[in-house]
Amino acid sequence: MDIDKVQLASLVILIVGIILNGSVITFFLLSIVSLILISIRRKDVITVVLVSMIVGFLFEELGIHTGIPFGRYAYNFPPYILGVPIFVILGWGVFSFISYLVIMDFPKKYKVIFFPLLMVIIDLSVDPVMVTAGFWTWAPSAVEWFGIPVTNFLGWYLVSLIISLTFSNRTYYSRLSPLFIIPYFLFSLTFVLSAKPELFIPLLVASSLAGSISLILYLLENRINSKLV
Numbered sequence: 001m002d003i004d005k006v007q008l009a010s011l012v013i014l015i016v017g018i019i020l021n022g023s024v025i026t027f028f029l030l031s032i033v034s035l036i037l038i039s040i041r042r043k044d045v046i047t048v049v050l051v052s053m054i055v056g057f058l059f060e061e062l063g064i065h066t067g068i069p070f071g072r073y074a075y076n077f078p079p080y081i082l083g084v085p086i087f088v089i090l091g092w093g094v095f096s097f098i099s100y101l102v103i104m105d106f107p108k109k110y111k112v113i114f115f116p117l118l119m120v121i122i123d124l125s126v127d128p129v130m131v132t133a134g135f136w137t138w139a140p141s142a143v144e145w146f147g148i149p150v151t152n153f154l155g156w157y158l159v160s161l162i163i164s165l166t167f168s169n170r171t172y173y174s175r176l177s178p179l180f181i182i183p184y185f186l187f188s189l190t191f192v193l194s195a196k197p198e199l200f201i202p203l204l205v206a207s208s209l210a211g212s213i214s215l216i217l218y219l220l221e222n223r224i225n226s227k228l229v
Contacts, residue, residue: 007176010038014098014183021190024087031094038101044168048100049093052163056092059159060084069155072139077130085135095122096163098187101180102217106224108169115167116160117213118184123156124206125191128199146202178221181214 017030039046063070064083077085099118103111127148130136141149188203188210195203 003175004041006037006040007042007174010034011176011179011183013037014101015186018183018186018190021187022194028087028090028094031097035097042104042172044170045097045100045104048163048167049097051166052096053089053093055159055163056096057081057084057089059155060088060092063155067139069151069158071141071149071151071155073136073152075136077135091126095119095126096160098122098184099160100167101177102184102214103221104180105172105174105177105221107171108167110220110224111167112161112164114213114217115164116157119160120153120156121206121209121213122187123153124209125188125203127152128202129191129195132196132199146199173225178218178225181218185210185214 011034013030014034017027017034020030021027035046035049059069061082061084062068063073064075067073075083075085075088077087079086081089096119099115099122100111102118103114106114124145128146131138131147138144138147138149138152141151143150145153185207188207192200192203192207
């Protein structure tokens with residue numbers, strides 16, 4: 001079976017975008033190019049991204065007014081759409097994109113199990129950095145993870161679970177699909193490599209979790225694919 005050059009190009013461009021993650025605009029632009037390319041072969045991917053942006057926006061809108069489901073917080077990250085930063089809306093799409101690529105060839109039951117976990121692990125990396133940079137602030141909470149309420153991660157799990165319920169039940173097979181764990185793990189790793197001293201421990205934990213779940217999913221996907229070929 002020949003390697004799909006379109007998917008390979010999408011993979012490489014996404015990896016380059018993550019390596020250049022220090023430039024937010026470059027990261028988002030290259031992620032969009034990667035998304036467009038892979039959507040030539042996989043229409044389900046663009047659907048996942050669009051659904052994630054819509055659902056994420058709706059829950060962010062609910063969150064900034066009620067504190068449900070993430071907890072009480074305020075943004076300082078213009079420009080906004082109805083109070084929600086545009087880059088946060090794009091973030092829901094891009095983070096879903098990176099997470100979904102890891103499991104896109106899995107049966108739906110595995111997607112529903114692992115997608116929310118993959119998303120929460122990404123937020124374990126992103127949220128501490130963005131809070132430290134002042135892009136949003138959290139109200140004090142009884143139970144926190146380095147200044148971030150645990151309710152935030154429970155909210156991310158819930159919203160991501162809702163998104164995963166919309167996924168297609170169709171199972172695919174691609175020789176390249178196991179390689180999409182690379183950008184997922186690399187995304188968390190880049191945060192560790194550029195971490196401020198006070199963020200090193202939470203980002204190292206997040207990166208370790210990303211590496212662990214990537215290995216588990218790599219082994220699981222090889223097992224699933226061996227039954228399909």
